[in-house]
Amino acid sequence: MKSFMNVFHSEGMKLRKSNIWLLIFVSPLLASLLGLLEVNRDAELNAWPLLWTIMASIHALLFLPLLTGVFSAFVCRYEHNGGGWKQLLALPVSRSGLYMAKFLHVVLLLALAQLLFTAGIIAVGFLKGYEMNIVPWDEFARRACSGWFATLPLAALQLFVSTAWASFAAPLAINVMLTLPNMLVVNSEKYGPWYPWSQPARSMLLISDDYGAFNMPMETLLFIIAGSFIVFLSAGLMYFSRKEI
Template sequence: MIGLRALPAVLATEYMKLRRTLALRMTVLPLVVVFLYFLLGITGTSSLVRNNPDVWGSIARNSVSLWTMLMLPLFITLETSLLAGLEHTDRNWKYLMTMPVPQWTVYVSKYIVTLTLVAVAHVVLIAGTMVSGVLLRQFAPELKVGALPMAVVAWPVLKVTAAVLMAVAIQHWVSLRWPSFIAAMGFGMCAMVVGFMAVNSPEYGPWFPWSLTLHTLRPLPGAVIHPAVFSAIAAAAITVIGAWQFARRDVA
């Protein structure tokens, strides 16, 4: 197996490793957000639902915003750290790297697996929000929840998925580069905080990787590059450089 031909097999083994892991179980995390807004709706205590002509739209937009702002940065930090931890624990690299496959395929496969987990979480978010709307319509008819506006949920989530590619690529590199779980988590937390601060900056908001997702939902006037497109291009470049470096490093 040479180069690209080895990639499907390596990728398949990375998916095999997910079985019974916390990383896989965490993909249902968006249900926390969904449940929170369902509770607000069903109890009717929030201004979000009281006297609101577009209850469903408000719940959907707020679910996506809360996930993107607060939970997604934590999610990608945890996922990349947990996936890297599978190999850092017991120094599993030293066996994996004696397999007759190009080392870069291991790096790229792990990145693809992380993106898959993000995608699964986002499918859960979309599906959960839809189900929540259906249940509200059934059990709280006074809210006058209208038809399910798929586009209000799905399109922003799709853009957020693209916009997070760059942050995942950087966090992936950090998690594989240093074996310490704390270091990777610390890096992710710091990046998230800086992302909050940078998001309103016209200079840095459209460029800072951890601000891109928020910027996708609330674009600043004058931004010349679409955050999702910029993120995808940058993520590809970072992954190529990361894989190149990964293939050349010593395995301790």
């Protein structure tokens, strides 16, 4: 455990000094801007769920999957440059430990992005003068958490691709290409739940169980997410442990 923490801190240090983590602010800021610009015509009603839907659409449909790909690619970036894997793996580190240290950093950054996003909603609502004592805290917390949880399979998949592909840009380009059709896929009852890029949106946008397009019960979705997460993570771990460096 101690040696894992050593590897974890070493990874953290490389990441902190890189400024890439600043990207966690981008999506909450843009989503907040969108929320501020949206004119609410019916201010008498409880406006919080609507605000969440507006802001979460851009965040969960677009930025969150993109960020997942960026962070996954980035934690491998320095090692892809000029024999970094060789140097790192010739040190007394366990390969699976290193892989997990990288993965944990990706998902921690995503968790921070979710936290900031939620803070952004509250701030926008406050600025617009929404009723502060009816903020649906439980619902927001639940949505933010399940949105984060839904990025795990994607993060595992992207990290797998990023370690396998000795390039920073290629996995990113793939990620962008597969994120863009999200608007369409997310509405498909058949494929949407299985599409890792649309899982964050499905988890974050379902405001209540009878909210229209998403008929699949939350439990089933979470089950699919957990299952694919385990598959992708163990495939990546297995691949990386055997990889010829």
